[in-house]
Amino acid sequence: MDEQLTRVAQTGDKRAFAEIYAYFAPRVKGFLMRGGTIEAEAEDLAQDVMVKVLRKAELFDPTKASAATWIFTIARNARIDAVRRAARPPLDGEDPALAPEEAPRADVLCELKERDQRIREALENLPLEQYDVMRLHFYHDEPHSAIADRLGLPLGTVKSRLRLAFEKFRKELGDHL
């Protein structure tokens, strides 16, 4: 999908956007619904996200993040804005000063793909119970106490599993770097 998104950025290629839309829009909606957003709201938010993807495509930098990661940050911010309505600090590459200037170098792209692959592997290597709390941590913006209720676990258990998951995850990544 990175190639398609780059094409959208460079030439406004509508067919490439349609491919991105077909792949990501239902996933963004599903992601939001898994996080407890009701369907009508998830539909609106998913559409908002895809509008932003199209409008801000030129800010997509394939040397910094994959299309999935970039769209995740847009969906994350859209969800925050929907609840908060206030601006979020622009750390997510929405600052035009951060927009890429040159064509991405193949070796940089390669490195990023390798890193993404390592992150996926690290994720898959987590014990299931840690993987589950980590996933809820990303799907939901509700407090950890609500996640604990959902899983029927004490809050302390959820917090310690998350901490273990984060540490293990970072260690795995570190070991590969």
Add this chain to the structure above:
Amino acid sequence: MSNIRHHPKTETLAAFAAGRLDEARAVVIATHAAICTECAQAIEEFETVGGAFLEDAEPVALRDDALENVLRRADPGVNVVTPQKPAGDLPETRLPLSAYLEGSIDDVAWRAVAPGLSQSVLKAEGYRPGVLRLLKIAPGVRMPRHSHKGEELTVILRGAYKDEIGDFAVGDLADLDAGDTHTPEAIGDEPCICLIAAAAPLRFKTVLGRIVQPFIGL
């Protein structure tokens, strides 16, 4: 910059990447990450995790007219990238914090709250309780010993302070839990300016602290 010694906890970085922090704390983390490449990278890694979960999410079809709707709303006529405030010479104006300031840190309207201590509360109320403020401690001034009801994040913007944990200089971040107690004291020749996000008011441990608290509004 690799001379940063104090960083947020991993779970705080993960919470930031997942979009779980209140706005006040998000500003503090973003400010640290703008200076600390190590933490910026950790955030990117956690965002990649978010991307992986997004790809793995079970797809739910949108309404039939949704694509058409999206294309119409993103129409080139309004396809303009909003220009940001021009970046000034001061490095601070390039920080995420700049969106919350009128001008630079030199233009902040400080309100004296105690001898050698002044603050400026910034507008960053999220939907979760949280307070964002700048605190200026004059050289050599020590804050009364206090603990926190909730988590507190502090990033140093100018000068330095030391407390029971260690020395904190520009870019360093203190990630304190509820109940952690400390007694920061500004060190060096210039005032120490920190950006603080607190979930709840401070609790002073000393009689003096408790007496001045209502007046200084911390």
